[in-house]
Amino acid sequence: MFKKAKDILSAKSFFIFLLPLFFIYSAYNELFGFLNPGFVLLNLLGVALLALFIFIFIHIFLNQKKKSIIYTFFTLAYFLLIGFLHDTLKSLLPAGNLIVSFTFLIPLTILLLLLLFIYLKRQKQQNYSDLFLYLNVLMIALILSEIPNSIKRYRLDKSVDNLIDFRFNAASSYVPGSIADSSKPDIYFLLFDGMASTKSLKDRLGKDNSKLDSFLLSEDFYIANKWQ
Numbered sequence: 397m398f399k400k401a402k403d404i405l406s407a408k409s410f411f412i413f414l415l416p417l418f419f420i421y422s423a424y425n426e427l428f429g430f431l432n433p434g435f436v437l438l439n440l441l442g443v444a445l446l447a448l449f450i451f452i453f454i455h456i457f458l459n460q461k462k463k464s465i466i467y468t469f470f471t472l473a474y475f476l477l478i479g480f481l482h483d484t485l486k487s488l489l490p491a492g493n494l495i496v497s498f499t500f501l502i503p504l505t506i507l508l509l510l511l512l513f514i515y516l517k518r519q520k521q522q523n524y525s526d527l528f529l530y531l532n533v534l535m536i537a538l539i540l541s542e543i544p545n546s547i548k549r550y551r552l553d554k555s556v557d558n559l560i561d562f563r564f565n566a567a568s569s570y571v572p573g574s575i576a577d578s579s580k581p582d583i584y585f586l587l588f589d590g591m592a593s594t595k596s597l598k599d600r601l602g603k604d605n606s607k608l609d610s611f612l613l614s615e616d617f618y619i620a621n622k623w624q
Contacts, residue, residue: 400491402529405528406526407523407525408528408532409465409528409534411469412465412468412472413472414532414535414538415469416440416472416476417440418535418539419443419476420436420439420443422542425546425549428549428553429549430601430603431514432603442474447472450471450472451464454468457513457517458516462523463517463524465501466516466524466527468514468521470509474509479500480503482496482501485501496542505553568593594608
């Protein structure tokens with residue numbers, strides 16, 4: 397059974413489909429519970445179509461299916477992970493470092509993709525079984541590693557009523573004062589940094605956040621609706 401599984405993973409390019417799946421699944425875990433299935437599937441479809449476009453385009457020049465699949469995988473990984481790579485370098489290197497700059501990073505990665513294309517173009521036809529096996533096992537392992545994260549996020553988010561940032565506890569820790577500090581009323585300005593408006597959440601994600609607006613209005617807050 398193990399040999400049969402190894403033979404299949406060495407011959408089939410499951411990894412080209414698993415890469416978009418892993419990317420979308422991992423991103424969903426970051427905002428677990430806040431993205432509806434339709435939005436997730438739409439993004440997955442978009443990434444899959446991008447992979448198909450890259451494969452069709454590059455196959456014109458490489459004219460060999462497995463070579464085209466390999467190049468498509470690494471090119472797609474570039475598009476999906478360049479932002480993560482940039483953020484990681486920024487966290488590791490001091491500000492202003494040339495390597496962190498997109499003016500250095502993007503030409504470097506494009507050059508690497510060009511060298512990969514030249515390498516594959518000049519290489520004689522091979523079955524690439526070892527590479528296929530490695531990439532398949534890698535992507536399966538990465539997807540499986542996200543399952544415990546989903547379980548953890550589900551339990552955590554339910555315990556804090558699905559807050560995006562569960563460290564936010566201002567509402568529960570606020571204790572109104574018993575003595576007014578002046579004759580004028582207190583003024584509170586609430587700015588939900590990084591949070592879309594109720595209209596935007598409804599239109600783009602299908603999430604109904606109107607209860608928050610109703611609560612604020614009931615407490616005599618003014619909502620700047622034109623910025624929705």
